[in-house]
Amino acid sequence: MNKRLYHLYCRVFQTTLFLVSPLLPYKKQRLITGARSILTLPAIIKESHKQHICIISDTHVITLPIVQELLIELQKENIHYSIFDEVPPNPTVASIEKAKIFYSEQKCDSLVAIGGGSSIDSAKALGALIAYPKKSLYQMKGILKVHRAIPFLIAIPSTAGTGSEATVAAVVTDPSLKEKYAINSFPLIPKVAILDSELTRTLPLHLTSTTAMDALTHAIEAYIGNSSTLYSRKASIDATTIIFNEIEKVHKDVNLDSSRQKLLIASYRGGEAFTRSYVGNVHALSHPLTAYYGIAHGLANAVTLPHVLIFYGTKAHKKLASLAREAHIIEKGKSDEETATLFIEKIRALNKALDIKEGFKEIREEDLGALIHHALGEANPLYPVPVIFDEDDCRTIYHNLMK
Numbered sequence: 001m002n003k004r005l006y007h008l009y010c011r012v013f014q015t016t017l018f019l020v021s022p023l024l025p026y027k028k029q030r031l032i033t034g035a036r037s038i039l040t041l042p043a044i045i046k047e048s049h050k051q052h053i054c055i056i057s058d059t060h061v062i063t064l065p066i067v068q069e070l071l072i073e074l075q076k077e078n079i080h081y082s083i084f085d086e087v088p089p090n091p092t093v094a095s096i097e098k099a100k101i102f103y104s105e106q107k108c109d110s111l112v113a114i115g116g117g118s119s120i121d122s123a124k125a126l127g128a129l130i131a132y133p134k135k136s137l138y139q140m141k142g143i144l145k146v147h148r149a150i151p152f153l154i155a156i157p158s159t160a161g162t163g164s165e166a167t168v169a170a171v172v173t174d175p176s177l178k179e180k181y182a183i184n185s186f187p188l189i190p191k192v193a194i195l196d197s198e199l200t201r202t203l204p205l206h207l208t209s210t211t212a213m214d215a216l217t218h219a220i221e222a223y224i225g226n227s228s229t230l231y232s233r234k235a236s237i238d239a240t241t242i243i244f245n246e247i248e249k250v251h252k253d254v255n256l257d258s259s260r261q262k263l264l265i266a267s268y269r270g271g272e273a274f275t276r277s278y279v280g281n282v283h284a285l286s287h288p289l290t291a292y293y294g295i296a297h298g299l300a301n302a303v304t305l306p307h308v309l310i311f312y313g314t315k316a317h318k319k320l321a322s323l324a325r326e327a328h329i330i331e332k333g334k335s336d337e338e339t340a341t342l343f344i345e346k347i348r349a350l351n352k353a354l355d356i357k358e359g360f361k362e363i364r365e366e367d368l369g370a371l372i373h374h375a376l377g378e379a380n381p382l383y384p385v386p387v388i389f390d391e392d393d394c395r396t397i398y399h400n401l402m403k
């Protein structure tokens, strides 16, 4: 297919999805926020009449004092629970299949994910496997493949970044295929999200910063794409304002509970934005960096974000400028080009202030063909990006990241 026809095919695909999006079943979630709000969990479980919850977590988060306090409260209320705390930093097909066996053996009937995006995505993917016992995760890759209800799912994030508690997506890594892919389906949206800053208190500083930049990436990519809505634009603006206002404060003083609580809201709003209006080429280019080199998702996005925005050039100036003005990052009165350029400079300065580097030495020239293949496979035709990338565009950005 020649380039012009291929672009037309991508744009028709994206426009069709956008036009049907008002008909899609976005469920209103129950949202609970505030320090120590995780302790509302026993009451929610009782209200929902669940008999045996499966807690999906990792070995660090499960030991947090507030989580231990929660477990005592669950025992006091005679709520049965089993803990699967073997979620790895990037959930794999094997780790999720192991969780499925655990869930069945323990005779659980509901899921509570407590942790970063990895734990929440694991719980969603596990839910999909339970809903479709004869299907593999790979068969559910892509959009709208899961139609059956998954078990009742409550998501409690311990990082402020992925926004997974608000989204349709579960991102899974398959080391055998060297691929990181997403399962995007409406039944995966958790029924309840609990945003409790007590859980983010002990997060390492670098992870706090890079996950916040992931949330910023969600907000920006959703806003500058062609499928934003009034709702998603407002969510993007909220997330962007909060991140620029709060992340440097937290970087200087991690004990600022109110700022960490606001960052959880920013992450949630970023999730709401991109689950309606998609991410873009930053995510498409960064996912292979995680799959090939184990680079953490937030870091991969934080570093890749300014490179992609600069590459978009004039095609993204108008929307970048609009977001920068609405989020009060750049004062009004400047041209779109000037405002967008200043906004990108502010993002680079923010990365620098957060001790985030500008490129990756890990990227190897001989891997570029495969990285580009995966990046283009993710981005096109799905993501309604300002510029549809081809192989040369991806190569240029990966080369810039290698410098």
Ligand SMILES: [Fe+2]
Residues within 6 Å of the ligand: 162, 214, 215, 217, 218, 283, 297, 301
């Ligand atoms: Fe992300």
